[in-house]
Amino acid sequence: MNDVNLRHLDQLLKHFEIHLSHSIGLGELEVALCTSKRNVSIVMRKLSEQGWIEWIPAVGRSNPSKLTIKKSLQQAITELLISELNKGSFKLVSRLVDLYGSTAVRALTLATEHLNQTNESSNAVLIASYPWVNTIDPIKTFRHAELHIAKSVYDVLLAQSPDGDLMPSLAHDWVMEDTRMTLWLRPGVYRHDGELLQVQDVVWSIRRLIEGNGPIKELWQCVERVDAVAPNCLVITLKYANKFFPYMLAMSNASIVCREQQSFGDKYSYHIGTGPFKIEHWCEDSIQLRAHKDYFSTRALLERVTLSHADADMQNMISFNCPSDQVEVQSISALFYLTYRERADSNISRDTWRQLADYIHQQKQLHDPINAVESLAFDPCKVRPMIANALSLTGKIVLAEPKWTIPYLIRNSQWLHNVIRSTGVELEVVIVSNISNRHLVSELADILLIEDVIETPVDYGTYEWLSVSTGLRFSFDRFKMDEHQAKIKRAISGESPSSELMEMERDLRLSYTYLPLFSGYEEMSRTQQVRGVQVRNTGYSDFYRLWVEQ
Template sequence: MQMVAAERYLDLYGRFADGIAATGTPVEVSLDELAQALFCSTRNVKLVLRKMEEECWIRWLPGRGRGNRSQLVFLQERDTMLLELAQRMAQRGEYKPAFELIHTHGKGSPVKDRFSEWLELHFGYRTEVLDGKRSVDMLRLPVQTHIVTLDPGDVLYAFDAHMIRQLFNQLVHYDGVAGRVVPALAHAWESNKEATVWQFHLRKGVYFHHGHEMTADDVIFSLERLRSGKAHSWLLRSVVKIETAGLRTIRIELAKPNRIFHRFMSSPATSVLPRDLVESDEEQFWRKPSGTGPFMAGEWNEDRFVLTVNKNYYNGRAHLDGVVIAFMPPEHGDSSRKCWEKLIWDHDLQDQKPEEEWVTMETLCKGCTMLTWNMGKDGPQQSALFRKAIDLLIDRHTMIRELGEDRMYAARGFRPDDNTPLRSIRHDSAMARALLRESGYDGTPITLYTTSFNMRDARWIAERCGEHGVVVHIEQHDSNEFKRRDVINEADTILYGILFAQDEVCEIESYEQHGSFLKEHLHPEFRAWARDKIDIALASKTSEERRLIMGEIEDRLREEGHVVFLLHKKTNTSYHPGIKGITMSSLGWIDFKDVWVQSASGS
């Protein structure tokens, strides 16, 4: 009731008090005017005014006699009330309404900046009292990326994949640091000499969040579901048969050798789902999915996604009791990114260590930003000379210098390597103009699609192309829209970032996953050639052989101009030294499970 009354106070303040020199100045107004402003009857206006007087927000002086107008005195300063109201909304997890309120009532005031500053203290690690009974350790993270899907079979984005890893497990896990596959839901595995038959032996005593023990039947159901038209069905395209070979053993037969098939089984897409719940009501299941992971799905709406700890996790309980992912609206601007950089800190320790002693973790992402050219659509991009001209027009080093932030190095291919900091990528405007003339380019505009996250890069590229007569029309789409094949096919080119969470597997994924921008834009003939190369690579006995073969595909992409490799980026996370267990996952996010706080006493 008080929140509603406060919003109505702001409505009246904006309607009758804006422009008045100071709070406390009487304003002449009638009940009819107030009723019109609040869209209610005069009777309800009197109730609202009485409530505001009780809160000491206003003083109401009714007019006495004919021709004497009533007077309304506003006693609370608008910005103070607006900030307090937005803060209370945020504390309840209502981030979008809070920003909408500020946008409506705070135009031209510093409230938005003050609210953003307050949010930086709101986020991070905090010990909170729950229901006045027990303390819980919570981590609150602001993001400007919404979850598109939690269905492992259809995941396209790194953020979604990271959330899936919190809720679900796979048969095995790939340790990128050690460069090896380690046990997960399967405690052991083996293959035949030809790598065409693989067996995985399941752990005992692994339970889904809803209390049912995981069985071989759940694993087979999940893999068969993945094969049936999901975006990641490519992972199992050579599978002939999936069956049990004993009570807790899964046997998978392949049509072709795949010596890294166990790494395929570590992909988030192969997460094991509970057959009973999915088959019972799949639509309801995805509103609050149940897995075997370290965290369970809680509240999920347009403002936030809440993870609560799985106390019975087979691989050890997480130290955190929960994680709140707060979806920041566009009105928040770049503040959430700034907040993310100084995110992991304990509010109880903030005065005990100066900020200068915080630990900063900087990681160079295993991937790049890039442009893919749509070879399935008529347009200037059909000319290899045109595509090469655009590549030469883009001066990556100037782009890095002018745009700054997380942009680190010019990209020659998908991954950074030891020579990346030293490598200079060719930029030649004169040659580019000559190629444009030779290609017969007639000024036809090209459409570049991207998300809000890459808009600065897109505008920079469009400006440089425009300087040389190439018209670029930019269209911004959100992640949900990019799930639609027709949106991908309408673009002449798409600017996006690719991340190789699992080096070889993710590289293959970019050529084979349904909905991959690269795959959808490549000519069918190129895709068929690439698939044959991939099959040869999977049959190879060493990683060196696989790298050489996959390198042939990447070289052809670059030489024929199917892709414009742009930049390699970094991630930065600063955290208080009292926070322990901070590691970055291969997906570029903090692994939530092992985060914990060391108190000032060292306990």
């Protein structure tokens, strides 16, 4: 409706000079607004309510009305954009730029300047072009953008230092003895609803990890039971010894959630948490995070963070209007890789796939020699490739991949498409709408292109990746996955679990089940006023560390 009001204001401005008082008849307004006499009064009343015009209707048939236009088109657009940006919405922004061109672009500049000043005074920040978010439930997602928010809304029992060492979080102390782990909860931890966190909340959350049907279920099948043994103490009993189990309690997917939920309409809801931020508003266009005032640990420096799901056009437009933006690049512990699934209806033979995989392995070193890797441990490629002629292969391969939202992943995906097509192989690309449910394309695609975060330390990261990685869940059917999980169980029960797990990863490479491509890195744009941007090697940057320079 707002863009309709703008159109009517634009029509008036083409007929009547701004800031002057005009005596006009109803017929003149009918012509100017290209509408019927019946609608003229409705249109003028709405423009008056917006504060864009002053209109005094005529009293009597022969008397004229009085009209004064108070706002220019640019001023009116600026007002609307400020309102939209405050809500984290960019849908109307794109439409206005299409309709009014440079006038709307200038208005966008003024609106963002106003928003920056407002955010500085209210200690808030808007993060534009944040990827779309369906859920922040830790047990239901592997998507980086969703876990990033979950990490700010929820806490884990144990945290990790930058070096991968375990540290206290919701649990202030713990003891691991064979198959029994005892944890003591930190007292005085308040939930987002103002209630104290109870040991029963933690027990319920961990049982949910074991019983839930999310992408990490396999990892938690080593747990036999969870019991509250005191008001501040719980015991987790394992089915077999697992030296990596304490690290599982530090992964974002193991964040502690409470039974109670908060809903935002019919579509969005989340379980109450204890983290540095709580969700204040959630709609299709954006998510607003508000600082948790009773947070037990390092309190967020910002009062509010708005994550807006702007489209690519708006991302470019915002960048154009922020010439002072800085781009920071930092390596993260993430692996960009391919996995292969042999299927009955495939139009490419296993031998052709092996030849294609060898060629991709060679070409990746020419494409990005710095980030091309040999294995899950991020070993650099050992043999420097020679430039060779393209292969001549036949067949058709179906590649499944998510909708990429990070620029370097988009570039690498396009590079891979070009390499495959250069061999003569026909390529069909299937977009996976929800990569956490990779089974939706398991029978439709031959290969899956994906990026997974590899947790630290590397031996635990290998264990977790082998257990629940997106790529291997795509590659293996139920029978093969059961065999694979049995191998993992034997490996962690052996005398040297780390080396045995590394050997399993090596066998997967040699059998062409998976092909490592590149290590990950993060590109982050920020305005000069935003401080505290820190990207950890996992790829997660902590929202609670952000602050705005006055």
